[in-house]
Amino acid sequence: MTKIKNKFKFIRPNLLCCIAILVITFTCRITGYGQHLSPDRITKADSITVENLKSLIGAGSDIQIVDVRLKKDFDKTQVIPTAKWQDPGQIYQWAKSLDKNKPVIIYCVHGHKVSQQVVDQLRQSGYASQRLEGGIEAWKEQKGPVTVLKE
Secondary structure (H helix, E strand, O other), rough: HHHHHHHHHHHHHHHHHHHHHHHHHHHHHHHHHHHOOHHOOOHHHHHEEEHHHHHHHOOOOOOOEEEEEHEEEEEEEEEEOOOEEEOOHHHHHHHHHHOHHHHEEOOOOOOOHHHHHEEEEEEEEOOOOEEEOOHHHHHOOOOOEOOOOOO
């Protein structure tokens, strides 16, 4: 009987630790906490290719395009047609002006960190949003039309 009690002394703390780890992991998955830390967080479902965006624009799709380049990187003479520039640091203020019933395409310079963070925040707020793979640089490289931002 003593041997059995000794085994349970070892198993019980380890079992509790395993349960705690599972609860924390499950909670983080539900809330999305920590997802921005993982480099493989950027997935195809979160993005749209230049080719596909060109097709949507050409077909006259009812989409919202938002330029979220940082102010220091923003060039108002090189904007995707119909796009509006918004400060990525002020997302909670300007997101309210977006239509939740229309898809939102987000782009920055290269389509990584800035646009992915904005997409994540918009999705958490209930918007169907995607980032443009490669950002404005890929758009220009693939001969996507650009215009001057109308203020």
